[in-house]
Amino acid sequence: MTEIGPAARDSPFHPSQAASPTTSLVLASTPSSVVTMPGTTLPSIPHYVPAPPTAESLEWADLPIIDISQAATPEGRAELAPRVRDAMRTQGFLYVVNHGYDQAKNERIFDIADLPFAHVPEDEKKLFAGNIKQTGSYRGYKLRRYWHIENGVHDQLEHYNLHRAITGDQKHPKALQPVLPEIRAFAEHNHFNVLHPLLRLLARGMELPEETFVNIHGFDAKGETYVRFMKYYPRSEEEESKTKNVWLKGxxxxxxxxxxxxxxVSALQILSPDGKWRWIKHIPNALVVNAGDAMEFLSGGFYKATIHRVVQPPADQRGYTRVGAFYFAMTDDDVKLVPFAESPVFERVDIVRKCDDADAPTMEQWRRGRTSAYGQSELKRKDEVVEEEVINGVVVKHYN
Incomplete structure (x- = not known):
């Protein structure tokens, strides 16, 4: 049974209030399984079989591992906060374990994550394709070959994005209909049992009231936080050569x-503080967490939006597809992305602003601008590595 910590219970809406029965189930992971519990039956879906972990010797990033279950008590939060603070000020990445899903529930999520790709016909996918550039929203499908990578090569990945409310005004393909309650429970779990505890730790790291960031990340507020399922497909040797094996630029x-x-499937790399690209190692049933632009805005540069990229997997994993499950958190749409300058840490470190406070975008303006431009805009090359574009008056860098 998923344990809901005190912090989640104090939230205005948390998984224990959801209509979905999946919150307290242990889910099976056998092929095409029908899961039955007293009074409850979950739909039968095909089992996604992932690649074996790589056996190659790679240069792994050394990231801290955070036991998020400790965040349920004030003493635990006091212990974790400095570690989370230091991770987000240096690497900008960390692992989270003991988050409340067991391995069987984890495998069920990846079975669900493969549904919109392997079990939705191409014609139906097109019906649910997002009008990304015009709307500045990723809701629905991003189909393959939408983003330009390099030298005329476009991406070979597709993803399906569900607004965190899951049902609401967003319609979904037929294959996903039976599992929408489970996806809703997954969204709630990420939001209340992972995101909110992390936000409390990040606020403590800046010596701000614990609820500072939580208060601007409402589950039911107007905003675009979403669940994303993603699938990468192998590329041709010609495409790998033209892009120098980069699948998504830094x-x-x-x-x-x-x-x-x-x-x-090892493919994610981060740009370490020493300027070297290092691989993110797979830890079963762990979460990989990183900070983004909006957190860097809000923290006045105290926390870093870390540069990362996706590259061709090591030789023993090539030929496999790579299915991912994500929760992309954003503040409420109307939040202006200016630093919490009242933080006592700014008595000791300087605030680093990307623009004047008067010109700072709202969350809605920033995510619409970034979403519309990504992979579609003409980038200005600064040197052999960095390309730039300007969005809402702010310089955005891409690393090739």
Missing amino acids: HTDFGTITILWSQP
Whole structure:
């Protein structure tokens, strides 16, 4: 049973109030399983079989591992806050474990994550494709070959994005209909049992009241926080050569916190403080968490939006697809992205602003601008590595 910590119980809406029965279930992970519990039956869906973890020797990033269950008590938060603070000020990435889902529930999520790709016909996918550039929203599908990578090569990944409310005014493909309650429970779990505890720790790290960031990340407020399922497909040797094996250029996320559910295909790399690209190692049933632009805005540069990229997997994993499950958190749409200058830490460190406070974008303006431009705009090359564009008056860098 998923344990809901005191922090989540204090929230205005948390998983224990959801209509979905999945919050307290232990889910099976056998192929095409029908899961039955007293009074409850979950739909049968195909089992996604991931690649085995790589056996190659790679240069892994050394990231701290945070036991988020400790955040349920004031003493635990006091112990964790400095570690989370230091991670987000240096690497900008960390692992989270003991988050409340067991391995069986984890596998069920990846079975669900593969549904919009392997079990939705191409014609139906097109019906649910997002009008990304015009709307500045990723809701629905981003189909393959939408983003330009390099030298005329476009991406070979697709993703499906569900607003955190899951149902609301967003319609979904037929294959997803039976599992929408489970996806809703997954969104709630990420929001209340992972995101909010992390936000409390980040606020403590800036010596701000614990609820400072939580108060601007409402579950029911107007905003675009979403669940994303993603699938990468292998590319041709010609495409790998033209892009120097880069699948997605180095970039920062534009929200506050990104929660990635660890999966075994090694492809994600981060740009370490020493300027070297290092691989993110898979830890079963762990979460990989990083800060984005909005958190850097709000923290006055105290926390870093870390540059990361996706590259061709090591040789023993090539030929496999790579399915991902994410929770991309953003503040409420109307939040102006200016630093919390009242933080006592700014008595000791300087505030680093990306623009004047008067010119700072709202969360809605920033995510619409970043979403519309990504992979579609003409970038200005600064040197052999960095390309730039300007969004809402702020310089955004991409690393090739």
